[in-house]
Amino acid sequence: MTSVINLVHGRSCCPGFWAVWNSLVDAGTDSLFQRLQSVQNSAARLITWTDWCEHITPILRELRWLPVRRRVDFKLATFMYKMLHGQIPRYLSGDCQLISDTSRRLRSSDTFTFAVPRTRTRLDDRSFAVAGPQIWNSLPADLHLVDNYARFRRLLKGHMFG
Numbered sequence: 196m197t198s199v200i201n202l203v204h205g206r207s208c209c210p211g212f213w214a215v216w217n218s219l220v221d222a223g224t225d226s227l228f229q230r231l232q233s234v235q236n237s238a239a240r241l242i243t244w245t246d247w248c249e250h251i252t253p254i255l256r257e258l259r260w261l262p263v264r265r266r267v268d269f270k271l272a273t274f275m276y277k278m279l280h281g282q283i284p285r286y287l288s289g290d291c292q293l294i295s296d297t298s299r300r301l302r303s304s305d306t307f308t309f310a311v312p313r314t315r316t317r318l319d320d321r322s323f324a325v326a327g328p329q330i331w332n333s334l335p336a337d338l339h340l341v342d343n344y345a346r347f348r349r350l351l352k353g354h355m356f357g
Contacts (some may be wrong), residue, residue, distance in 0.1 A: 231263045256356065267353045268330050269324070276347050277330040279307055290324040306337040308332050 238250045245254050255262065261269055273290050277283045278291060309328030314320050331339075338354065341347040 228263055235260065235263055259352070259353070259356075261355055269351060269355055271327050271330045271349060272334060272351055273344075275309070276344065277328045278327075279331075280344070282344070291328055 221266065235255075239245070239251060239254045239260060240247065243254055274283070275291070278287070279293075280319070287340075290312065292303055294308050294310050309331055311328045312325060314322075314325055319325060334351070335354065338347065338350055341350060
C-alpha cells in the first residue's frame with residue numbers, strides 16, 4: 196500500500212521515474228491526453244464534492260493541480276533544470292546540449308538555452324532530447340537563472356498556471 200501512496204504522490208524509488216513516465220505520456224496521442232484529463236477531472240470532482248455541471252478549471256486551480264499536458268511540461272522542465280545543475284547522473288541527460296557548449300558563439304549562449312536537434316518525424320519530436328530543450332527554451336529567461344530548485348518549482352508552477 197505504501198508503494199501505491201508513494202506512486203500517487205510522485206515519490207518512487209527511481210529518481211528519474213516520473214521524467215521517463217512523462218516522456219512516455221508525451222509520446223501519447225491527443226485521445227490519451229483527453230482520457231487522462233477526464234480521469235483527473237473526475238478525481239478533482241470526487242475530492243471536492245463538486246457537481247458535474249460546474250466548470251472544472253476553478254476546481255483544478257483551487258487544488259493547485261496542473262492540467263495533464265501542462266503537468267508533463269512541468270515535469271520535463273524540472274528534469275531539464277536538474278540536468279543543467281548537475282543534480283542527475285550524466286547518462287540520463289541524453290543528447291541535450293547547451294548552446295554555449297556548441298562550436299559557434301552566439302548571443303543566446305549567455306542565457307541557459309539548449310540546442311534543439313532537427314528531426315524528421317513526429318515521433319522524433321516527442322523524444323526527450325527534443326521535447327526537453329523545446330520546453331526549457333520556451334520558458335521566460337528569469338526562470339533560467341533561478342538557483343534554488345524549490346524556488347524554481349514554485350515560479351514554474353506559477354508560470355504554468357498563468
